[in-house]
Amino acid sequence: GAVVSQHPSWVICKSGTSVKIECRSLDFQATTMFWYRQFPKQSLMLMATSNEGSKATYEQGVEKDKFLINHASLTLSTLTVTSAHPEDSSFYICSAQSGTGVLGGQPQHFGDGTRLSIL
């Protein structure tokens, strides 16, 4: 159980293009989804936290207008990289967490990531 599907796994596109990445929880309802960015040989950097039906909370330094996050349902969140440029090339990983309230400790389940290459 607790499978998170991320699509596409790899995308190559031209500079200036907008790219949408989907993150789906397949067998559970994800109250919260997280979007991370990972540079080569580095750790995961949290970009934003997304709760179903509300606006995402972005980390300091992450451009809201650049990285649009939508969490319209309990099983789907999308990250759209608008007007992508080569510096946006990276590995993007989503994770999903079930549970609400203070009964925390619910582990985050990760998708397999999306490798974005902007030419």
Add this chain to the structure above:
Amino acid sequence: AQSVTQPDIHITVSEGASLELRCNYSYGATPYLFWYVQSPGQGLQLLLKYFSGDTLVQGIKGFEAEFKRSQSSFNLRKPSVHWSDAAEYFCAVGANQAGTALIFGKGTTLSVSS
């Protein structure tokens, strides 16, 4: 400030040898601790987690970790490493509240020699 430190960037062990990956954390509240493994080009897979209770936790693939509050550590161990264990390992700490993101260490790359 909340942080996770993995002191070893890269470790090489011989197949069949024991393994210990170090993790130290700094967290203001009671931490929830996790170890994840990442194969190249893949997402993260949860190996084990510590919430409370027994400080020695067992995970998948023969891994275990011990929580030592006095040392703020949560080291990952495996008695006998297999070549398939070669991967990137991340220690993470989280809050006792749903909807709070994990804080990750920088990771340790494990290589296994034959």
